[in-house]
Amino acid sequence: MNKAMNARDWVGHSLARRELATPAYYFNLQAIVDDIARVRALLGGNVLQEVAACPLQEMLSRLPEPERFGAITSSRGELNMVAGWDTDHAYVYLAGLTPQLTRAVLGVGHRLIVESPAQIEGLVKVRGQRKVMPLMLSVHPSLVMPGAGGHLGMLRETLMQAVARAVEYGLVIDGLALAHKGAFDSDRAIAALDGMRALATDVERQTGRAAHRLIMGEWTDILHTAQDTAPYRAVVEAGPHDEILTHVGGLSIFERAGVLVTRVVDVQPGTDGPRATCDAVVRGDFRANPALDGPRNLSRDTLGQQVTTLTGTTARDGATLGTTLSEVQVGDEIAFDGLGAYFRGFDPVVALEGKQLPALLFFDEEAADA
Known part of the structure; x- marks a missing residue:
């Protein structure tokens, strides 16, 4: 099997070393460059960038x-x-x-x-x-x-x-x-x-x-x-x-190189378990990459007693981002992997309502900066 760069290989140890700006899409440019080289090596020929993918x-x-x-x-x-x-x-x-x-x-x-x-x-x-x-x-x-x-x-x-x-x-x-x-x-x-x-x-x-x-x-x-x-x-x-x-x-090049990081701003009890509101603005059709394991809590690795539903801050009472077995508290940073391609799962209309859209940041691993 071809071993590919996985977003969690870099975001976990790199982004967690400092205070993160949220909500934000973080892109690892070197990962994109490396994956282009891998595709060339695996298939032969050259690679055209599908701009629509990113x-x-x-x-x-x-x-x-x-x-x-x-x-x-x-x-x-x-x-x-x-x-x-x-x-x-x-x-x-x-x-x-x-x-x-x-x-x-x-x-x-x-x-x-x-x-x-x-x-x-x-x-x-x-x-x-x-x-x-x-x-x-x-x-x-x-x-x-x-x-x-x-x-x-x-x-x-x-x-x-x-x-x-x-x-x-x-x-x-x-x-x-x-x-x-x-x-x-x-x-x-x-x-x-x-x-x-x-x-x-x-x-x-x-x-x-x-x-x-x-x-x-x-x-x-x-x-x-x-x-x-x-x-x-x-x-x-x-x-x-x-x-x-x-x-x-397109998807093959950009997907793994992008991670959405959002911060929990509120946690409330619910009939089916806690509901945690995050600061990311997203539509209801937002989906994390199904090939990965769903949202990750960068702030703690302890399990909660119930499944927590993560929602976004929107004008429509919070669109569902996903669920997690991790314990979730206010201030926790949540990462969604595999969102480097076709990543725009947020609704620009909410910007007119005073909501904060995710920033787009490029991570320099050597400088530990974005």
Whole structure:
């Protein structure tokens, strides 16, 4: 099994050494850098950052240059976050592409991942004199992994229609992007790669030029899968010499590197056990990472006599954060692991009601500071 960095490996001994600011999301930048390197080593190829998984300008600007190999964005705001990156691998994937967003993509010179022939038509209508970077075509997972589902990506007939439109308008197709997220399976991963290469060959026959870029989607559990990745990596390394193969890093990269820390501000008895109100502002749909063990009390390790329900401070009488067997007292600091990706489980509306939103802090383990 691949041993991955777990948030509790650093937050427990590092953050507990000093008074914590709460409520706050703490991010360990070095953990992100290390996990990017692990994904590269396990799968081969390079890693594209999925900005939607952790859309923090403060974090992206701190990434060292080697980790800025490339990025995938899916909104105008995300596009602006990486507009200054010195990379030839900045991709934009927008299922609902408007003329305004199309102009923005053309303006920054990023590569569009095309989801339909209609997007090519829209691109041609607004391009004017702007340079259009070579296009990528979005591939539905079922084309290369029989039985796979998903609502993004083109099926074969639609994809070939997009190829025909691009050729008609003199646009270059540079490669394919697999619209896939899922758990790693060696046989399916190899089948997907073989299928993408075969599909790229078909596209090349239609366009008369190489479609040498392949984006293979994201294997979300790659850092803790029990499967051996060596057979897949061997197939990656045996590819054509001019092939540029990348994998997406979203949940797999950012999840373990973020921890929400909140402080208990009140404890009251309840019919089903104590209810502890914390200073974090969250929605009712907040969920900690189910792969970990739930909330941890950083202030004490004694067990309580009953299960304590942890709630957030909201305008709706406290949204449930989770439950704990730990004894909980006012002032205790509670940590929720695995919240580095898609972390925004709080409601911005409550800021207008005088509530305190969690801060976003980046932890420097060597300096013991955030």
